[in-house]
Amino acid sequence: MDAELERKLRELVDKQEIREVVLLYARAQERRDGALFASVFHPDAIYEHYEMPPYLIDGDLDGFVAFVEKAWAASPLKSKGLHVPDTLTEVDGDEAFAESHALSLNPVDQEGVRHDYLRTLRFLDRFERRDGVWKIAHRLVLSGGYERWVAASPPPFAGAASPELRSGFYPDDPFYGIRERLRPGSVAQRTTEEQPFYLRDADVAEAGR
Structure with missing residues (x-):
């Protein structure tokens, strides 16, 4: 190889x-x-988010995690989707600079009314490779400039999903049992309604005639 x-x-x-x-x-x-x-x-990384002052981890990753978990616990979000479709990276030896675009989808309950909060974000990162492993040395989270806050319409399908097939938080999300859950012969007993949502809906429509 040349x-x-x-x-x-x-x-x-x-x-x-x-x-x-x-x-x-x-x-x-x-x-x-x-x-x-x-x-x-x-462990000495810097985390800057446009909604809060810079956080200098300064060797205390446990403290950083406690800070983040406190923010998660106080959040009104019932679930979260964070989609990062692209990352453009410039590598220079053991240092790299990356820009990623993200879409954050957030169902929020406010005074008993569910709202959908969508916003765009950008991540500007300085990565360092230490002992052969790439990690973030400095992350800057920017507003992408787009926000949408609207009262959500009633979800037609999500509410009918089996509880075990809904996304969740650690450690309850199906991902944390993915190796066992997706092995041959491991299909779990379902606890959903006997009929699929669309058939139940058809039954309701038929009964209303």
Whole structure:
């Protein structure tokens, strides 16, 4: 293998590893998984979010996790979707700079009324590779400039889903049992209604005639 091709392959591997860190951050936010959240940052990292002052971890990852978990506990969000469709990365040796665009979808209960809060975000990151592992050394979370806050219409399907097939937070989300749940012969006993939602709806329509 010539040196130029080897350099390009190394860069591709680095970018993929960095991309996976970005996605792990999104998973940690969605699942409210403190240990996973801490795993993507170096212990001396800086976390800047446009809604709060900069947080200097300063070697205390446990304190950082406690801070984040306190914020999660106080949040009115009942669930969260954080979608990060793209990451553009510039690698320079053991340092890299990355820009990611994100869409945050947040169902919020306010005074008994559910609202849908959608907003765009951008992540500007400085990554460092230490002992062969890429992690965030400095993250800057920016507002993407778009926000939408509307009263939600009644969900036609989500309310009919089996409880075991709903997304949840750590440790109850199905992801944390994914290896056992998705093995052959491991289909669990379902606790949902006997008829699918669309058939029940048809029955209601038929009864109303």
